[in-house]
Each structure stands twice: as structure tokens, then as C-alpha cells.
Amino acid sequence: xxxxxxxxxxxxxxxxxxxxxxxxxxxxxxxxxxxxxxxxxxxxxxxxxxxxxxxxxxxxxxxxxxxxxxxxxxxxxxxxxxxxxxxxxxxxxxxxxxxxxxxxxxxxxxxxxxxxxxxxxxxxxxxxxxxxxxxxxxxxxxxxxxxxxxxxxxxxxxxxxxxxxxxxxxxxxxxxxxxxxxxxxxxxxxxxxxxxxxxxxxxxxxxxxxxxxxxxxxxxxxxxxxxxxxxxxxxxxxxxxxxxxxxxxxxxxxxxxxxxxxxxxxxxxxxxxxxxxxxxxxxxxxxxxxxxxxxxxxxxxxxxxxxxxxxxxxxxxxxxxxxxxxxxxxxxxxxxxxxxxxxxxxxxxxxxxxxxxxxxxxxxxxxxxxxxxxxxxxxxxxxxxxxxxxxxxxxxxxxxxxxxxxxxxxxxxxxxxxxxxxxxxxxxxxxxxxxxxxxxxxxxxxxxxxxxxxxxxxxxxxxxxxxxxxxxxxxxxxxxxxxxxxxxxxxxxxxxxxxxxxxxxxxxxxxxxxxxxxxxxxxxxxxxxxxxxxxxxxxxxxxxxxxxxxxxxxxxxxxxxxxxxxxxxxxxxxxxxxxxxxxxxxxxxxxxxxxxxxxxxxxxxxxxxxxxxxxxxxxxxxxxxxxxxxxxxxxxxxxxxxxxxxxxxxxxxxxxxxxxxxxxxxxxxxxxxxxxxxxxxxxxxxxxxxxxxxxxxxxxxxxxxxxxxxxxxxxxxxxxxxxxxxxxxxxxxxxxxxxxxxxxxxxxxxxxxx
Amino acid sequence: xxxxxxxxxxxxxxxxxxxxxxxxxxxxxxxxxxxxxxxxxxxxxxxxxxxxxxxxxxxxxxxxxxxxxxxxxxxxxxxxxxxxxxxxxxxxxxxxxxxxxxxxxxxxxxxxxxxxxxxxxxxxxxxxxxxxxxxx
Numbered sequence: 001x002x003x004x005x006x007x008x009x010x011x012x013x014x015x016x017x018x019x020x021x022x023x024x025x026x027x028x029x030x031x032x033x034x035x036x037x038x039x040x041x042x043x044x045x046x047x048x049x050x051x052x053x054x055x056x057x058x059x060x061x062x063x064x065x066x067x068x069x070x071x072x073x074x075x076x077x078x079x080x081x082x083x084x085x086x087x088x089x090x091x092x093x094x095x096x097x098x099x100x101x102x103x104x105x106x107x108x109x110x111x112x113x114x115x116x117x118x119x120x121x122x123x124x125x126x127x128x129x130x131x132x133x134x135x136x137x138x139x140x141x142x143x144x145x146x147x148x149x150x151x152x153x154x155x156x157x158x159x160x161x162x163x164x165x166x167x168x169x170x171x172x173x174x175x176x177x178x179x180x181x182x183x184x185x186x187x188x189x190x191x192x193x194x195x196x197x198x199x200x201x202x203x204x205x206x207x208x209x210x211x212x213x214x215x216x217x218x219x220x221x222x223x224x225x226x227x228x229x230x231x232x233x234x235x236x237x238x239x240x241x242x243x244x245x246x247x248x249x250x251x252x253x254x255x256x257x258x259x260x261x262x263x264x265x266x267x268x269x270x271x272x273x274x275x276x277x278x279x280x281x282x283x284x285x286x287x288x289x290x291x292x293x294x295x296x297x298x299x300x301x302x303x304x305x306x307x308x309x310x311x312x313x314x315x316x317x318x319x320x321x322x323x324x325x326x327x328x329x330x331x332x333x334x335x336x337x338x339x340x341x342x343x344x345x346x347x348x349x350x351x352x353x354x355x356x357x358x359x360x361x362x363x364x365x366x367x368x369x370x371x372x373x374x375x376x377x378x379x380x381x382x383x384x385x386x387x388x389x390x391x392x393x394x395x396x397x398x399x400x401x402x403x404x405x406x407x408x409x410x411x412x413x414x415x416x417x418x419x420x421x422x423x424x425x426x427x428x429x430x431x432x433x434x435x436x437x438x439x440x441x442x443x444x445x446x447x448x449x450x451x452x453x454x455x456x457x458x459x460x461x462x463x464x465x466x467x468x469x470x471x472x473x474x475x476x477x478x479x480x481x482x483x484x485x486x487x488x489x490x491x492x493x494x495x496x497x498x499x500x501x502x503x504x505x506x507x508x509x510x511x512x513x514x515x516x517x518x519x520x521x522x523x524x525x526x527x528x529x530x531x532x533x534x535x536x537x538x539x540x541x542x543x544x545x546x547x548x549x550x551x552x553x554x555x556x557x558x559x560x561x562x563x564x565x566x567x568x569x570x571x572x573x574x575x576x577x578x579x580x581x582x583x584x585x586x587x588x589x590x591x592x593x594x595x596x597x598x599x600x601x602x603x604x605x606x607x608x609x610x611x612x613x614x615x616x617x618x619x620x621x622x623x624x625x626x627x628x629x630x631x632x633x634x635x636x637x638x639x640x641x642x643x644x645x646x647x648x649x650x651x652x653x654x655x656x657x658x659x660x661x662x663x664x665x666x667x668x669x670x671x672x673x674x675x676x677x678x679x680x681x682x683x684x685x686x687x688x689x690x691x692x693x694x695x696x697x698x699x700x701x702x703x704x705x706x707x708x709x710x711x712x713x714x715x716x717x718x719x720x721x722x723x724x725x726x727x728x729x730x731x732x733x734x735x736x737x738x739x740x741x742x743x744x745x746x747x748x749x750x751x752x753x754x
Numbered sequence: 755x756x757x758x759x760x761x762x763x764x765x766x767x768x769x770x771x772x773x774x775x776x777x778x779x780x781x782x783x784x785x786x787x788x789x790x791x792x793x794x795x796x797x798x799x800x801x802x803x804x805x806x807x808x809x810x811x812x813x814x815x816x817x818x819x820x821x822x823x824x825x826x827x828x829x830x831x832x833x834x835x836x837x838x839x840x841x842x843x844x845x846x847x848x849x850x851x852x853x854x855x856x857x858x859x860x861x862x863x864x865x866x867x868x869x870x871x872x873x874x875x876x877x878x879x880x881x882x883x884x885x886x887x888x889x890x
Binding site for chain 1: 766768769771772773775776778779780810837839859860861862863864866
């Protein structure tokens with residue numbers, strides 16, 4: 001190239017300019033020898049000016065015409081404009097090579113320019129890698145993203161977003177409408193208004209909405225995003241990330257339902273529930289818990305655990321024990337417990353406690369409380385009645401009643417008394433037991449004696465009394481007195497009545513047993529008496545027969561023997577008849593053959609028959625008057641008369657006997673009086689019982705059945721028999737008989753001499 | 755020699771009469787009494803060789819009679835045989851020192867005769883001089 005002074009200035013100017021160019025320019029000749037190089041140093045090629053004179057091939061160290069730099073230069077020499085990237089010594093260049101033409105247009109070489117685009121390329125690489133990583137991250141996390149610019153209404157979708165929406169690349173519409181069309185109808189307007197709102201008032205946002213995938217599947221998405229603004233705060237684009245929260249949403253839904261169910265359960269259960277954390281701080285509780293423990297809502301709201309615990313403990317009988325127990329349970333995290341809590345006011349709670357476990361670890365404790373006061377009261381009541389019944393099974397009446405009265409203290413009251421009234425005629429109560437504070441016997445309220453269960457005041461104390469009824473008769477009462485401050489209720493009275501029924505049953509049993517024992521004793525006594533009485537006749541008969549068989553008896557003796565045999569034989573026969581009569585009476589088979597009988601005749605016959613046995617100084621006076629004829633069984637009437645007269649003889653001590661028979665108003669009255677040992681007034685009714693004998697039963701022989709049979713016969717005739725007199729002054733037996741039963745005005749038979 | 759009688763004490767007439775008859779038939783002199791009082795009176799008058807006593811009698815029963823006899827110097831040595839059906843063993847053993855034998859009614863005639871033979875003076879021959887005293 002020609003150089004001269006003016007072109008030097010131009011070159012210099014050009015050099016300055018070229019030095020500013022972020023690149024390198026060169027020219028080559030047709031041999032690809034650099035003729036001119038200016039600009040930035042090309043990496044690994046040394047100072048640019050030094051390249052002049054060297055060929056492209058030198059520079060790239062290759063003679064291969066296919067080597068890209070050489071190839072492009074050759075192509076440029078051939079007339080084509082070249083634009084290509086070139087990598088050399090770790091740097092990237094964008095290269096342009098053009099043919100260099102002279103003025104005639106002939107190609108005389110090349111002109112080239114290279115710009116180092118390494119940074120830009122790296123940046124682009126990084127960007128590409130970033131984008132790839134982002135896409136990968138989005139794919140792995142299933143997070144999709146979008147950008148929307150309102151200015152050109154363009155929405156760009158990330159691959160993952162499309163995947164979430166279930167659409168293929170190309171299916172996603174680019175407009176906001178298209179974007180929103182995939183949003184569930186119910187949520188579309190909300191999403192749209194958010195988008196428009198943040199465009200106009202740029203801020204970060206997030207929302208949840210449903211989308212409808214092409215296959216109809218509805219998914220829940222969470223979108224979070226922000227607005228990119230330019231320097232003046234004008235929105236340029238909205239960027240957002242979305243992820244599918246359908247599963248979480250469902251889980252949340254289930255959780256919400258669970259919580260709702262749990263809350264409903266907690267509130268509907270009859271138990272009070274309290275949940276505390278590991279340190280004992282209140283986590284949650286239900287309304288019933290507050291009600292049970294009478295915790296004011298204000299205290300509960302304060303969440304003051306200490307105050308709460310105090311309020312609770314102070315209601316109990318043993319607050320210290322309770323508090324210690326609570327501490328122990330907090331210390332023993334895994335432990336369950338079941339306890340009973342006794343309150344000062346008498347309530348009883350059951351408390352169940354167990355740890356709250358999450359993945360096997362105790363994170364807190366659940367307490368559940370149940371008011372079992374009523375249940376306990378019922379159990380106690382049942383237990384009391386059961387114990388009472390057991391004690392009442394004892395046949396020793398005094399002992400049974402005494403133990404029951406003691407059992408009732410203090411459960412039923414401070415004092416308890418059981419009284420059995422005896423026969424009102426014979427005086428004081430037969431049994432009277434008292435247990436408890438009151439040492440004196442508790443008198444029975446008149447209303448109770450009249451048959452009423454009552455609650456009443458005994459001075460300052462509440463008291464209740466229940467009659468004891470056995471076979472429609474009031475046989476006594478049971479009374480309790482409450483301690484100070486307790487007032488009896490209907491429930492208490494009902495319990496006492498229940499106890500009273502059982503006590504009455506016990507009394508009944510004891511009396512029946514006593515009666516049975518008495519009867520057995522009487523029977524045993526009778527049997528021994530009968531056996532004894534029979535020995536007499538047997539002894540006589542035995543001696544008589546053996547004496548006769550021996551043959552040594554004198555004629556008088558033999559005669560005696562035969563008389564004895566006959567007499568004793570009859571006596572034995574009499575015993576048998578008495579026993580048979582007794583049998584008939586007890587089985588109700590005593591029959592009468594009624595006929596017209598004159599009582600006077602019967603009396604005289606009986607007396608004359610019996611007179612042979614009279615003691616020497618004795619005498620019998622018979623006085624009869626009136627019409628003594630009636631409808632009776634002759635033999636049985638005779639039996640009665642004979643029995644009375646022989647008794648008079650037996651017990652008359654030889655003194656005179658008077659017999660009178662008279663008639664009044666359809667009745668005959670027979671009186672047999674003796675002046676012998678008499679009968680004790682207390683025995684007057686008893687002597688008509690079977691096996692009963694008057695004083696000194698051992699000494700007088702006989703079976704003791706005569707009067708009993710006589711009375712049965714007399715009653716059978718519709719009449720009455722009674723005795724009066726006094727000890728040592730003798731007895732008078734009076735028999736009153738209706739002349740005939742049909743003419744008889746109803747005569748009630750009653751015990752004790754009728 | 756005066757033969758001491760056998761005393762028979764029983765309130766049952768037939769038993770007493772039969773005892774007297776069979777003993778008399780064996781030749782023993784016999785006296786009867788209907789109760790303890792009568793027996794004591796007769797015994798004091800004529801102490802018997804043996805008293806055959808029924809336990810159950812009015813006015814004074816067998817037990818009381820035996821005790822009374824024990825108090826009486828004249829009667830303390832009189833052997834006593836008791837007739838019983840029902841006397842309790844305790845009563846019997848209480849009286850034991852004074853009771854020489856026990857007959858349980860109804861007893862065999864041989865039993866009675868063996869007993870009497872042991873204690874009583876030998877009898878006159880039957881029919882010789884009956885000293886059978888019938889109780890009035």
C-alpha cells in the first residue's frame with residue numbers, strides 16, 4: 001500500500017478508531033497473506049501487527065484447505081461473503097470474511113473482521129445450561145412456570161407447566177384467555193382478576209385454583225409469582241410458578257374433616273377430655289371438661305396451667321396425693337393410669353390417662369374424666385344390701401339385727417336402731433338393738449307404728465323410720481339418725497325400706513325357725529313322754545304274763561295278773577286311739593256322727609265309769625237343769641266329758657269335784673270344777689295345745705293330748721271351751737255348746753281358750 | 755327271825771300290784787307304797803331288805819326318796835334298785851353310790867327275781883306263810 005503524509009494521518013485516525021473496535025480487522029492478499037491487521041489481539045496469535053506478512057495458514061498452523069479459517073478465506077476469494085463462528089485458543093469469535101475488490105471489482109484479497117464473542121457465548125452457554133437446569137429442576141419438582149406480558153398478551157409456558165396441565169407442546173394457547181381457559185370455571189374469574197390486578201399494581205402474589213386437564217381430571221394448583229417492572233415501576237411481565245397440590249389438598253381436606261370430626265367427638269362425648277403437652281401445659285380440652293370441673297371459661301381462656309391445677313386439686317379430698325400423682329405421671333411419659341378421684345362434696349370421678357404418641361414418641365398426655373358418682377352410689381347401695389342380706393341369713397335374731405344395725409352406721413346414718421315389738425299385751429319390745437352414736441334405744445314414731453315410712457326431724461337431726469311388716473302385721477321398725485348437716489332424701493328412704501323388707505324377712509324366718517324348733521321340741525317331748533307312758537302298761541303286762549307262765553302265782557295273784565292285763569291293755573288301746581285322733585285332727589279327718597244326745601246322760605255315765613278311780617275322800621256332785629238334748633256325736637261328747645272329769649280326778653288332790661250342766665238360749669253349758677292344784681294363768685291357753693301338760697309334766701303320766709282333742713271336738717261342734725281358776729285353788733273348765741250347728745250363730749274360734 | 759320285806763314303790767297301781775304279786779309268789783314278804791312319802795313312812799316303821807323304787811312319782815319322786823333315805827341313819831344302808839325308763843344318766847350317776855341296781859322298764863321277771871335274790875333275806879317257801887301285804 002502506498003503511504004504518504006496525508007494518508008499517514010488518515011491511517012493514524014483509522015488506527016485510533018480501529019483500536020476502539022471490540023474486534024480485529026484484517027486484509028489479506030490473494031495468497032491469504034495478511035497485509036493489514038488492526039484491533040484487539042487475537043488469542044494465541046501474538047501482537048496483531050506481527051501477523052502482517054504471515055499467511056492465514058501460518059496463523060492457524062495448518063495448510064489444510066478444509067480448515068475452517070482457510071476454507072472460509074478461500075471461499076471469500078472465490079467471491080462469497082462468509083460469516084462463521086471460530087474457536088481458537090480458548091476464545092470464540094464471530095468472523096466475517098469478504099472478498100476485497102479493487103476499483104475494477106477484481107478480487108485482490110480478503111477483508112475480515114472478528115469479534116471476540118467468548119464472553120457472550122459463555123454467557124449464552126450458561127444461560128442455556130441454566131435454562132436446562134431450570135427446566136430439569138422444574139421437571140423433577142413438578143413445578144411449572146409461565147410468563148405473561150399484558151402488552152402483547154403473550155403467555156409462555158414451561159415444559160413442566162404443560163406437563164402439569166396435561167397438554168402437548170403446541171397445544172397451549174399463547175394468550176391470557178387461552179391460559180385461563182384451562183382454569184376451572186369456578187376459579188377462572190378469580191385468577192383473571194388477580195392477574196389483572198397485579199399488572200396494574202405490581203406486587204408478589206399467590207393463589208390456589210383448580211385446572212381441568214384435557215382428560216377431564218381436575219387438579220389443584222398453587223401459583224406463586226411476582227411482577228417484573230422496568231425502572232419506572234411499570235409492569236413488564238408477570239412471572240409465576242405453579243405446582244400441583246392436589247394430593248396435599250386432598251390430604252388437607254381429610255385433615256380438616258378429621259379435625260372437624262375430632263372436635264365434634266370431643267364435644268359430644270360425656271367424658272371431659274384434657275390434652276397437655278410434655279411439660280403439662282394445656283393444649284386443648286372439651287367443654288365437658290370445663291363443666292365437670294366447674295372451671296369458669298375465663299380461667300380456661302387464661303391458659304394459666306398452675307391456676308387450673310389448683311382449682312382442680314382443691315375440689316378433691318386429698319389434693320396433695322392428687323398433685324403428686326399428676327407429677328409422677330408427667331415424669332413417666334409412657335405410662336397409662338386409671339384412678340378414682342374422691343371429691344370433698346362427695347362426687348366421684350374416674351380418671352383415665354394415657355400418653356399422646358406420635359410415631360411412638362410421647363409428645364403429650366391425654367386425660368379423660370368421667371363422673372361416676374351415681375354409679376358408685378348404686379354400687380355402694382347394692383353392696384350394702386348384699387352385705388345386709390348376708391348378715392340377715394343368721395338365724396340368731398338378736399345377732400342378725402345387731403350386726404345389720406352396725407352395718408348401717410355410718411353408711412345410712414350416725415345411728416341406727418332396730419326394734420321388734422312383742423305382743424302388745426305382754427309388754428316390752430322383744431328385740432332392741434342400736435348402733436352408732438345414740439346409745440339409747442330410739443323410740444318409734446307413732447306414724448311408723450301405724451305403718452308409714454317417714455322422714456322427720458329428731459331435734460336438729462334428720463331422721464327416717466320404716467315399719468317392719470311381716471304377714472300384714474307390723475312387727476317393729478328400723479330407724480336411722482343422720483349426722484349433722486345431712487338431710488335424708490327419698491332415695492335414702494327407699495333404701496331403708498328395701499333394708500326393712502329384708503329385715504322383716506329375716507324376722508319372719510327366725511320366728512318360723514323358732515316355731516319349728518318349738519314344734520320339734522314339743523314333738524320330741526311328746527315322743528319321749530309317749531314312750532315313757534307306754535312302758536308302764538308294758539311293764540305290768542309283762543310281769544303279769546311272765547308271772548302267770550311261771551305258774552307260781554297264788555289264785556289271788558293270778559286274778560290280779562289277769563285284771564292287770566285287761567286294764568293295761570285297754571290303757572294302751574286308749575293311747576293308740578288318742579294318737580290316731582291326733583293324726584286325724586292334724587289331717588282334718590275328724591268326723592262326727594251326729595244324733596240326738598242328752599248331755600246329762602253322758603255326764604252321769606262317764607262319772608259312774610270313772611268313779612272307781614276316785615280317791616277315797618273324793619266326791620263328785622252332778623247338777624243338771626234344763627233341756628240338755630242336742631245334736632252331737634255321742635262317743636265324741638263322751639270323750640270330752642270323760643277327759644274333763646278324769647283330769648279333775650287326777651289333779652283334784654282328792655277334793656270334791658262339782659259338775660254342772662245347764663241350758664240357755666240354744667246353748668248348753670257344762671262346768672267341771674275341781675279344787676286341786678289349779679293352773680297357772682299363763683298356761684290357760686296352752687293347755688289346750690297338743691302335748692301340753694300342766695305343771696310337772698313328768699309326774700302325772702298321760703300323753704297330754706286329752707284337752708287338745710277335747711277342744712278340737714268342742715270346736716267341731718261349734719262350741720267353745722275355756723278354763724279359769726287359780727293356782728292352788730283349783731280349776732273350772734267350761735264347755736259351751738250350741739244345741740245344733742244349724743241353729744248356731746257363727747262362733748268364731750280363736751286361740752287361747754275358745 | 756323276822757324277814758325283812760321287799761319294798762315296792764311305784765305310783766302306777768298295776769305295776770305295783772303285779773310286782774307285789776310275783777314277789778309274794780316267790781315267798782318274799784312284800785310291802786307297797788304309791789309315792790316317796792308313803793314309802794318313807796313304811797320304811798321307818800319296818801326297814802326293808804331292798805327297796806325297788808320307780809323314779810317318776812307324785813309328791814316325792816324316786817330321786818328325792820333316795821336322798822331322804824341317805825339322810826336317815828336307819829335307812830342309809832337299805833339297798834335300792836331303781837326302775838326307770840326315762841331318768842337321765844346324769845341323775846342316775848349322781849345317785850350311784852346309793853343305787854345298787856337299775857331295772858329298765860319293761861324288764862324281765864327273771865331280772866327282777868335275780869336282783870331280789872341277791873339282796874333279800876331268803877324267802878319262805880311259797881304258800882307257807884304268805885306275808886303278802888296288799889297296798890290299800
